[in-house]
Amino acid sequence: xxxxxxxxxxxxxxxxxxxxxxxxxxxxxxxxxxxxxxxxxxxxxxxxxxxxxxxxxxxxxxxxxxxxxxxxxxxxxxxxxxxxxxxxxxxxxxxxxxxxxxxxxxxxxxxxxxxxxxxxxxxxxxxxxxxxxxxxxxxxxxxxxxxxxxxxxxxxxxxxxxxxxxxxxxxxxxxxxxxxxxxxxxxxxxxxxxxxxxxxxxxxxxxxxxxxxxxxxxxxxxxxxxxxxxxxxxxx
Amino acid sequence: xxxxxxxxxxxxxxxxxxxxxxxxxxxxxxxxxxxxxxxxxxxxxxxxxxxxxxxxxxxxxxxxxxxxxxxxxxxxxxxxxxxxxxxxxxxxxxxxxxxxxxxxxxxxxxxxxxxxxxxxxxxxxxxxxxxxxxxxxxxxxxxxxxxxxxxxxxxxxxxxxxxxxxxxxxxxxxxxxxxxxxxxxxxxxxxxxxxxxxxxxxxxxxxxxxxxxxxxxxxxxxxxxxxxxxxxxxxxxxxxxxxxxxxxxxxxxxxxxxxxxxxxxxxxxxxxxxxxxxxxxxxxxxxxxxxxxxxxxxxxxxxxxxxxxxxxxxxxxxxxxxxxxxxxxxxxxxxxxxxxxxxxxxxxxxxxxxxxxxxxxxxxxxxxxxxxxxxxxxxxxxxxxxxxxxxxxxxxxxxxxxxxxxxxxxxxxxxxxxxxxxxxxxxxxxxxxxxxxxxx
Numbered sequence: 001x002x003x004x005x006x007x008x009x010x011x012x013x014x015x016x017x018x019x020x021x022x023x024x025x026x027x028x029x030x031x032x033x034x035x036x037x038x039x040x041x042x043x044x045x046x047x048x049x050x051x052x053x054x055x056x057x058x059x060x061x062x063x064x065x066x067x068x069x070x071x072x073x074x075x076x077x078x079x080x081x082x083x084x085x086x087x088x089x090x091x092x093x094x095x096x097x098x099x100x101x102x103x104x105x106x107x108x109x110x111x112x113x114x115x116x117x118x119x120x121x122x123x124x125x126x127x128x129x130x131x132x133x134x135x136x137x138x139x140x141x142x143x144x145x146x147x148x149x150x151x152x153x154x155x156x157x158x159x160x161x162x163x164x165x166x167x168x169x170x171x172x173x174x175x176x177x178x179x180x181x182x183x184x185x186x187x188x189x190x191x192x193x194x195x196x197x198x199x200x201x202x203x204x205x206x207x208x209x210x211x212x213x214x215x216x217x218x219x220x221x222x223x224x225x226x227x228x229x230x231x232x233x234x235x236x
Numbered sequence: 237x238x239x240x241x242x243x244x245x246x247x248x249x250x251x252x253x254x255x256x257x258x259x260x261x262x263x264x265x266x267x268x269x270x271x272x273x274x275x276x277x278x279x280x281x282x283x284x285x286x287x288x289x290x291x292x293x294x295x296x297x298x299x300x301x302x303x304x305x306x307x308x309x310x311x312x313x314x315x316x317x318x319x320x321x322x323x324x325x326x327x328x329x330x331x332x333x334x335x336x337x338x339x340x341x342x343x344x345x346x347x348x349x350x351x352x353x354x355x356x357x358x359x360x361x362x363x364x365x366x367x368x369x370x371x372x373x374x375x376x377x378x379x380x381x382x383x384x385x386x387x388x389x390x391x392x393x394x395x396x397x398x399x400x401x402x403x404x405x406x407x408x409x410x411x412x413x414x415x416x417x418x419x420x421x422x423x424x425x426x427x428x429x430x431x432x433x434x435x436x437x438x439x440x441x442x443x444x445x446x447x448x449x450x451x452x453x454x455x456x457x458x459x460x461x462x463x464x465x466x467x468x469x470x471x472x473x474x475x476x477x478x479x480x481x482x483x484x485x486x487x488x489x490x491x492x493x494x495x496x497x498x499x500x501x502x503x504x505x506x507x508x509x510x511x512x513x514x515x516x517x518x519x520x521x522x523x524x525x526x527x528x529x530x531x532x533x534x535x536x537x538x539x540x541x542x543x544x545x546x547x548x549x550x551x552x553x554x555x556x557x558x559x560x561x562x563x564x565x566x567x568x569x570x571x572x573x574x575x576x577x578x579x580x581x582x583x584x585x586x587x588x589x590x591x592x593x594x595x596x597x598x599x600x601x602x603x604x605x606x607x608x609x610x611x612x613x614x615x616x617x618x619x620x621x622x623x624x625x626x627x628x629x630x631x632x633x634x635x636x637x638x639x640x641x642x643x644x645x646x647x648x649x650x651x652x653x654x655x656x657x658x659x660x661x662x663x664x665x666x667x668x669x670x671x672x673x674x675x676x
Binding site: 001002003004005006007009010011013014015016018019020021022023032058059061066067068069070071072074075078082085087088089090091092094096097099100103104107108 | 248249252324333334336337338339340341344348349351356357358359361364365367368377378380383384385386387388390391392393394397398399400402403404405406407408409419423504506507536537662664665666
């Protein structure tokens with residue numbers, strides 16, 4: 001197999017430990033942070049556990065909508081779907097690509113739609129009843145600004161979002177998006193979220209205000225997790 | 237900066253890339269015979285089609301048998317099968333859906349998108365087949381690349397990372413070029429993928445930004461989705477100092493890239509069996525290597541849903557001569573799409589002539605235009621043209637000049653619909669394609 005041979009050759013290269021240099025907005029401008037393969041593996045493991053809580057399992061299908069610069073969390077989600085043996089379709093998160101989202105949704109009948117954006121919903125609303133479209137989808141993980149739109153039409157959507165350098169993912173309890181406490185320290189200052197890197201991260205990140213309005217909940221979630229949750233203002 | 241031409245390790249897989257053609261042919265024959273058996277056993281679409289044509293895998297014992305007996309397929313045939321059966325994969329799927337890793341799709345600019353079923357380990361198939369091309373461009377472990385704008389055919393990152401490159405997460409889609417320029421200066425990447433609208437936007441930045449300095453860390457940049465015009469290519473290479481590598485679709489089986497010689501698009505013939513033919517009501521025949529024909533492609537490395545003798549509608553010239561780079565795999569030169577020609581009151585109008593006329597006006601030098609038609613034969617040539625408002629004082633005067641320039645090149649006076657470039661580019665519904673021929 002030609003491609004398998006190509007990748008076998010690629011595996012012989014002396015590759016760096018670094019996979020991504022991610023950039024994220026903070027209250028004081030854009031900041032970058034290194035992301036290693038070891039960290040990606042841990043992030044993938046964490047995302048796998050979260051998606052498993054939503055009931056994703058072999059035999060189902062998913063639809064992921066994302067943009068090209070979202071690989072740092074896209075990698076973790078795709079890795080999780082692969083670990084769970086859930087094939088995924090992929091469309092852009094940008095509003096003008098809503099038709100492909102509609103076709104994937106119609107043809108693949110996904111068990112989960114992950115990463116829906118408000119822009120995609122706006123495009124879809126011009127051609128279909130989005131409530132009818134997504135109410136029958138068992139798991140809808142939407143970006144913060146899309147969540148109120150979906151909930152407004154009776155779709156039980158949960159939040160998925162990059163919050164600074166971390167992925168936040170709401171469990172089926174829908175009482176705030178979990179973040180991985182083993183990797184990140186979230187806090188709040190003047191109603192704004194802050195983040196700092198945990199000891200295990202390669203790149204140091206001191207407490208950094210993110211410019212995101214929200215709260216941190218540290219009490220045990222109904223799902224049994226002790227991971228803290230972030231309540232994002234724009235998702236409510 | 238032009239790519240490093242002194243790199244000794246030019247080939248990523250030298251034994252494959254420079255394989256003597258007889259060996260390549262023998263390898264393809266083996267792959268084709270296996271493919272025919274496999275597809276007949278596992279694909280409802282091919283089994284039905286080949287049964288209708290009285291073809292069975294036992295009849296296929298050579299490349300010649302394959303070409304003589306296996307029928308062509310077209311996009312319309314696939315759509316018809318899907319419509320008739322309700323099967324999203326149109327009967328092409330050779331494995332249960334559960335065995336797929338992912339499903340990407342075509343842009344869907346001319347109808348419902350076509351699905352591409354994918355099975356993969358380290359990296360999705362499309363970008364994996366580009367690893368050799370990226371190596372040729374000069375990408376090496378430790379280099380940095382800017383993330384591409386979309387996820388059109390899956391995330392591309394894994395392909396770059398397979399080569400040991402580090403991906404810098406930057407939104408490189410329309411409207412973000414100042415940020416891209418800043419990222420180029422900050423992170424000094426070796427590679428980025430560019431799309432047509434980005435170039436139009438960069439063109440606007442060029443007056444107040446030293447793009448040559450900003451791009452100076454690049455070993456190369458790629459561009460796909462549509463051919464670059466002569467003027468745009470000169471601008472990118474000469475004024476911005478970028479060694480730009482165009483690539484195009486290998487009839488939906490993968491992609492075909494220019495090498496450093498910039499003399500045609502290499503098809504990786506261990507992944508695709510390519511034919512260049514003329515098809516008419518009497519049948520088909522090969523076209524001589526110097527002539528234009530339609531690219532017909534067969535997937536040789538796709539066990540999920542292979543395309544077999546797929547008519548691409550791409551008009552190409554194909555050569556199997558060894559390239560100046562030493563690679564033995566065929567190259568093609570793309571002339572356009574079958575069906576893109578418009579006949580206006582009996583007179584043939586081709587995109588290239590319109591493009592030239594549009595580019596010759598300073599206000600429309602970016603070449604943002606579309607032919608608007610609901611059928612191939614029309615009474616009037618309707619053109620939608622994007623202009624740069626910063627360079628345009630009098631739109632009516634521009635329209636007058638443009639109309640005359642188009643008439644001179646095509647013999648047809650057009651009906652013009654003038655828009656700003658931004659307005660026209662906003663109508664794009666794909667990161668990969670700006671459609672040149674539209675219905676409305």
